[in-house]
Amino acid sequence: MIVAIDGPAASGKGTLARRLADALNLAYLDTGSLYRAVGLTAIRAGGDPSVENDAVKAAQNLDLSAFSLTDLRSEEAGIAASQVAFLPAVRAVLLEFQRRFASHPPDGKDGAVMDGRDIGTVVCPDAPAKIFVTADLDVRVGRRVKELRDKGETVIEARIRADMEARDARDKDRSVSPLIPAKDAWILDTSSLDADAAFAQAKAFVIAKMPAK
Numbered sequence: 001m002i003v004a005i006d007g008p009a010a011s012g013k014g015t016l017a018r019r020l021a022d023a024l025n026l027a028y029l030d031t032g033s034l035y036r037a038v039g040l041t042a043i044r045a046g047g048d049p050s051v052e053n054d055a056v057k058a059a060q061n062l063d064l065s066a067f068s069l070t071d072l073r074s075e076e077a078g079i080a081a082s083q084v085a086f087l088p089a090v091r092a093v094l095l096e097f098q099r100r101f102a103s104h105p106p107d108g109k110d111g112a113v114m115d116g117r118d119i120g121t122v123v124c125p126d127a128p129a130k131i132f133v134t135a136d137l138d139v140r141v142g143r144r145v146k147e148l149r150d151k152g153e154t155v156i157e158a159r160i161r162a163d164m165e166a167r168d169a170r171d172k173d174r175s176v177s178p179l180i181p182a183k184d185a186w187i188l189d190t191s192s193l194d195a196d197a198a199f200a201q202a203k204a205f206v207i208a209k210m211p212a213k
Contacts, residue, residue, distance in 0.1 A: 001026060001111030001210055002102050002126075004119035007133035008168055008179060009078065010140035010147075012190040012198055016133060017115035019199045020206060024113075027105035031116035031123070032081060034094050036072045037064050039080025050083040058084070059093040075148065075155075075163065082167040085117065088176040098123045117171055120182035129209040131202055132181035135191045140164060 003020060007013040014030060021028035038059045039049040047054030071077060084090045098114065102124050105112040114123065120130035135143075141161045148155045171179035181187060186205055190198045 001128065002124050003111070003113040003129045003131070003206055004124045004127040004182070004185075005113065005115040005131045005133060006117055006119050006121070006179065006181065006185070007115075008135075008140065008171065009164055010144045011133045011135045012143070012193075012195065013115045013131075013133040015195055016131075016188075016190075016198055016202055017113045019195075020202060021113040023199075023203060024206065024210075025110045027101070027107065027109040027112045029098065029101050029112060029114045031094075031098055031114055031119065033064070033072050034062070034097065035081035035085045035090075036077040037062055037067050038090060038094070039084045040067060040071060040077050042084065043076075043080060049080040050086070052087050052089055055084040055087050056089045056093060059090045070151075073147075073151075075153075075160075079163060079167070082170045085177075086170055086174045091118075091177055095123060102127075117179045118177035120185050121180060122177045125182065128211075129206045130182045130185040131188055131205065132185040133188050133190060133198075135189060137161070137164065137168075139191045 003026065005013050005017045018028055038055060041058035041062060042049040042054045045058065049055050102112045102114060120127060141157065141164055144160050144164065145155055145157050188198060188202060
């Protein structure tokens with residue numbers, strides 16, 4: 001069973017994907033963490049994540065164990081991720097990793113839940129359950145501001161909004177794997193839903209798509 005979850009930043013897809021994986025005995029992969037790690041790897045090597053050679057080299061030498069969750073969830077990592085994800089050569093390097101995870105989930109799990117930007121359209125186009133999670137920009141900005149402030153970071157809301165608008169534009173406008181819903185994806189708008197309500201709706205949708213045992 002493969003569950004493909006896509007959507008923009010701060011839409012709630014990561015929290016939703018983790019809860020679905022835990023509830024349904026599925027492995028979980030945050031594909032965005034791969035791009036975040038590539039971006040940070042390029043920066044730590046003294047390179048520029050928006051430069052193809054630097055980013056591809058970082059992807060080829062990626063070591064996820066070199067980063068903490070705090071590193072990967074930083075705003076710097078998010079911005080770097082959208083820069084490297086814009087590069088087709090980087091996406092090609094990481095595509096095979098993601099497909100292997102989906103077809104051979106670890107730890108004897110019954111399948112995989114994968115969240116990102118192009119899971120339903122490119123990575124796993126044949127996934128039986130595809131969810132596109134979205135929310136209004138104002139809601140997403142508010143969520144990100146709260147998330148960062150809860151971590152003790154000093155944030156300027158106007159800057160968060162500008163960064164998110166820029167990331168949305170890069171994700172939607174890139175020539176390879178743009179952020180768009182798969183034609184057969186279920187659209188879940190979380191603007192007016194809390195995490196529990198979104199989870200309940202998504203769980204019911206996925207269970208209905210699971211093969212009978």
